[in-house]
Amino acid sequence: MSKIYLESxxxxxLNVFKKLTNFADFGHLAGGTALALQLKHRESVDFDIFTPEEIKKDLLRKCRKVFGxxxxVLINSPDQxxxxxxxxxxxxxxxxxxKKGYKNYAHKILARILYRGRD
Structure with a gap:
């Protein structure tokens, strides 16, 4: 397993990233932030989550529950x-x-990193 650079x-x-674990089964982190967490080449400024399903209206409701x-809202469509x-x-x-060709274990890895030493 490769190291995750949370200092990116x-x-x-980081606070937003922790909250995104609520969506781990919905999709996977992609784009520049996903690369920054692996390569540490820049500071992350946004989060892109790719999902194999169209965006349903109840996703916005869940986002409001998680983030407040x-x-x-800038774009709200079945595609984005x-x-x-x-x-x-x-x-x-x-x-x-x-569809991605691998299983999404990022939320499990993140949980291990964020909560290491808390028993």
């Missing part, structure tokens, strides 16, 4: 849901029809 996230970004009611959380970080859920 700002303190606010004060989301600034993009919003700003109160920390002013952009989150995008994208319907990406091409």
């Amino acid at each position: 996230l700002s303190p606010k970004g 009611e004060n989301l600034e 849901l993009t919003f700003l959380v109160p920390e002013k970080i952009n989150i995008t859920f994208v319907f990406y029809w091409y």
